[in-house]
Amino acid sequence: MSVTIKDIAKSLGVSYSTVSRALNNKPGVSKKTRERIIEQAKKMGYQPNDMARGLVKKRTKTIGVVIPDIANSFFGEVTQGIIDTANENGYTILLCISNWDFDIEKKHLKTLLEKRVDGIILKPAKDDVDEKYFSKINVPFILLEGWQGDKSCSYVKVDNEKGGYMATKYLIERGYQNIAYAGGKKEAHSNLERVEGYIKALKEHGRKVERELIRHNDFTVSGGYKLAEELLNSHNKVDAIFAGNDVIALGILHYAATHGYKVPDQLGVIGFDDIFYAEFHQIQLTTIRQPKYLLGKNTLELLLQEIRDDEDRVNKAMILEPKLIVRKTTR
Amino acid sequence: MSVTIKDIAKSLGVSYSTVSRALNNKPGVSKKTRERIIEQAKKMGYQPNDMARGLVKKRTKTIGVVIPDIANSFFGEVTQGIIDTANENGYTILLCISNWDFDIEKKHLKTLLEKRVDGIILKPAKDDVDEKYFSKINVPFILLEGWQGDKSCSYVKVDNEKGGYMATKYLIERGYQNIAYAGGKKEAHSNLERVEGYIKALKEHGRKVERELIRHNDFTVSGGYKLAEELLNSHNKVDAIFAGNDVIALGILHYAATHGYKVPDQLGVIGFDDIFYAEFHQIQLTTIRQPKYLLGKNTLELLLQEIRDDEDRVNKAMILEPKLIVRKTTR
DNA sequence: CTGAAAGCGCTAACAC
DNA sequence: GTGTTAGCGCTTTCAG
Numbered sequence: 001m002s003v004t005i006k007d008i009a010k011s012l013g014v015s016y017s018t019v020s021r022a023l024n025n026k027p028g029v030s031k032k033t034r035e036r037i038i039e040q041a042k043k044m045g046y047q048p049n050d051m052a053r054g055l056v057k058k059r060t061k062t063i064g065v066v067i068p069d070i071a072n073s074f075f076g077e078v079t080q081g082i083i084d085t086a087n088e089n090g091y092t093i094l095l096c097i098s099n100w101d102f103d104i105e106k107k108h109l110k111t112l113l114e115k116r117v118d119g120i121i122l123k124p125a126k127d128d129v130d131e132k133y134f135s136k137i138n139v140p141f142i143l144l145e146g147w148q149g150d151k152s153c154s155y156v157k158v159d160n161e162k163g164g165y166m167a168t169k170y171l172i173e174r175g176y177q178n179i180a181y182a183g184g185k186k187e188a189h190s191n192l193e194r195v196e197g198y199i200k201a202l203k204e205h206g207r208k209v210e211r212e213l214i215r216h217n218d219f220t221v222s223g224g225y226k227l228a229e230e231l232l233n234s235h236n237k238v239d240a241i242f243a244g245n246d247v248i249a250l251g252i253l254h255y256a257a258t259h260g261y262k263v264p265d266q267l268g269v270i271g272f273d274d275i276f277y278a279e280f281h282q283i284q285l286t287t288i289r290q291p292k293y294l295l296g297k298n299t300l301e302l303l304l305q306e307i308r309d310d311e312d313r314v315n316k317a318m319i320l321e322p323k324l325i326v327r328k329t330t331r
Numbered sequence: 332m333s334v335t336i337k338d339i340a341k342s343l344g345v346s347y348s349t350v351s352r353a354l355n356n357k358p359g360v361s362k363k364t365r366e367r368i369i370e371q372a373k374k375m376g377y378q379p380n381d382m383a384r385g386l387v388k389k390r391t392k393t394i395g396v397v398i399p400d401i402a403n404s405f406f407g408e409v410t411q412g413i414i415d416t417a418n419e420n421g422y423t424i425l426l427c428i429s430n431w432d433f434d435i436e437k438k439h440l441k442t443l444l445e446k447r448v449d450g451i452i453l454k455p456a457k458d459d460v461d462e463k464y465f466s467k468i469n470v471p472f473i474l475l476e477g478w479q480g481d482k483s484c485s486y487v488k489v490d491n492e493k494g495g496y497m498a499t500k501y502l503i504e505r506g507y508q509n510i511a512y513a514g515g516k517k518e519a520h521s522n523l524e525r526v527e528g529y530i531k532a533l534k535e536h537g538r539k540v541e542r543e544l545i546r547h548n549d550f551t552v553s554g555g556y557k558l559a560e561e562l563l564n565s566h567n568k569v570d571a572i573f574a575g576n577d578v579i580a581l582g583i584l585h586y587a588a589t590h591g592y593k594v595p596d597q598l599g600v601i602g603f604d605d606i607f608y609a610e611f612h613q614i615q616l617t618t619i620r621q622p623k624y625l626l627g628k629n630t631l632e633l634l635l636q637e638i639r640d641d642e643d644r645v646n647k648a649m650i651l652e653p654k655l656i657v658r659k660t661t662r
Numbered sequence: 663c664t665g666a667a668a669g670c671g672c673t674a675a676c677a678c
Numbered sequence: 679g680t681g682t683t684a685g686c687g688c689t690t691t692c693a694g
Contacts, residue, residue, distance in 0.1 A: 052687035071411040080402040254612040281585035383671035
């Protein structure tokens with residue numbers, strides 16, 4: 001089939017261990033034979049077989065990434081950060097998509113382990129996984145957007161509570177009176193934390209926390225649309241909405257525009273994430289930025305560190321700061 | 332280290348080929364021993380080593396994908412189609428990002444070959460690559476958004492000329508008189524083909540093709556903004572612009588909105604791609620849709636076919652139909 | 663400086 | 679049915 005180290009050895013009349021040494025820049029080969037070997041390898045179109053190498057060296061220079069969705073621009077940017085950083089460090093990424101399906105995720109994890117990846121980055125499809133699930137992962141791994149409560153593994157995330165706090169505080173400062181929260185999946189840890197920040201800000205400013213102003217639907221445009229409808233037609237005089245993410249915010253803006261609510265005077269809207277499209281002229285969404293690329297980059301770097309430390313690694317948490325981006329949907 | 336087939340064999344007092352057979356559902360093992368083996372494997376937490384298996388079977392069930400950018404939502408959706416389909420067929424994806432850098436791309440290709448992927452999907456960082464470059468790729472591979480001119484390999488793409496034709500024809504039919512083209516990278520094949528469609532439609536309708544109405548900049552928002560500025564301030568009375576892609580169109584809309592051009596009456600705008608955000612209420616871009624998910628799906632399926640046919644495979648081209656999506660930026 | 667040989671974990675052909 | 683054995687292509691002692 002393809003040319004091997006043995007073929008080169010034979011054609012040059014040397015032993016194949018010498019070829020191996022020469023090709024890997026290892027000491028113990030005379031300059032002359034080394035050059036001959038390298039040249040011959042090139043001439044014969046030799047391509048090292050990484051599987052064979054991995055089998056003996058017990059590492060693959062490959063990292064597995066399991067995320068729910070890559071078409072989603074949030075994960076797109078995070079993944080870009082992961083892959084760029086991996087490449088810079090000589091690692092290649094096996095990318096798996098769970099489509100938010102826990103069973104698919106499990107299968108992917110199994111495959112990655114069988115492929116003997118050097119480490120794994122995982123954004124779980126559901127948030128309420130128990131430690132046993134993670135304990136099966138017998139390689140270094142990091143939870144993407146992990147949560148504080150879990151001490152059984154390392155994670156990287158943005159300070160969601162702080163983000164929620166910043167968003168709500170800003171709305172209060174801009175003079176909005178009845179601030180609602182329009183979230184996505186209720187149980188999602190990121191969601192819960194943002195709600196906490198929201199509540200904290202309200203309390204700190206002497207506002208009453210009204211449970212019916214905290215609503216949940218989907219992390220989608222239509223989810224936002226429905227929530228806006230609910231909130232704006234309730235008896236409370238909602239004049240500002242903090243959306244659980246930017247896509248929800250867009251749904252809210254849609255509802256507002258089609259139902260005569262003037263943004264930002266009559267209704268203030270603030271999002272979360274700062275997706276690429278938030279800054280478009282036609283949208284100009286005020287939002288809390290997550291450093292998405294950095295999130296990916298740091299996650300990979302933390303993982304690399306764990307791979308290096310190997311046995312004596314300890315669980316770490318890395319928490320990134322969110323940032324308020326003021327645009328035109330708040331007054 | 333981790334438990335192997337031999338460990339299981341030893342613990343059960345059978346030969347390890349029997350274990351292999353049992354675990355792989357191969358005939359030639361009594362039901363009883365098979366069950367014992369499977370149970371024991373589970374108990375010991377056995378994880379097959381895919382490298383060892385790949386080494387002997389000479390296939391990895393892994394496919395390499397090299398694209399320029401994954402944060403970009405076009406590639407994001409295409410990649411989602413690729414990965415979903417790969418997973419359905421038991422393949423895993425090694426994803427590499429070239430960042431539009433030809434040298435990085437070359438390095439990725441080399442790595443993928445060394446990892447002995449079963450096939451490769453490639454969207455080249457530049458369009459003017461010669462056949463020799465491709466001839467080095469000694470596994471089945473498909474060019475994503477390939478071009479007609481090249482017969483040295485298989486490719487999948489959307490009929491760009493037809494899309495350009497449809498867009499321009501529609502603008503003509505809606506009564507626009509001076510239709511300009513605002514493109515991205517000039518040399519890009521997809522761009523050239525769209526221009527051809529544009530020209531064809533103009534000619535077919537007895538319109539004059541004016542070279543100064545065909546302009547190029549970047550496939551970005553600011554590229555579109557600049558082109559709009561140029562075109563709308565030229566002596567020609569441009570009343571419609573066909574943008575090389577949706578992002579350019581958004582830049583054009585931005586310029587129009589900030590400089591008092593009424594869309595769609597005073598200025599018609601049509602894009603290309605139909606990115607997720609094109610249909611937002613605040614944008615409502617008329618555009619030519621590329622079936623992005625399908626593009627990825629079909630590319631992978633074609634690749635699988637080539638992997639199956641192996642030696643007696645022939646180069647194929649698959650060309651998908653674009654579709655006109657009418658929204659609010661054309662009258 | 664170079665060669666011989668063991669072995670990484672597994673599959674598959676060949677015996678029994 | 680089950681065991682034995684020969685590799686897959688490479689790295690890495692251990693001799694010389």
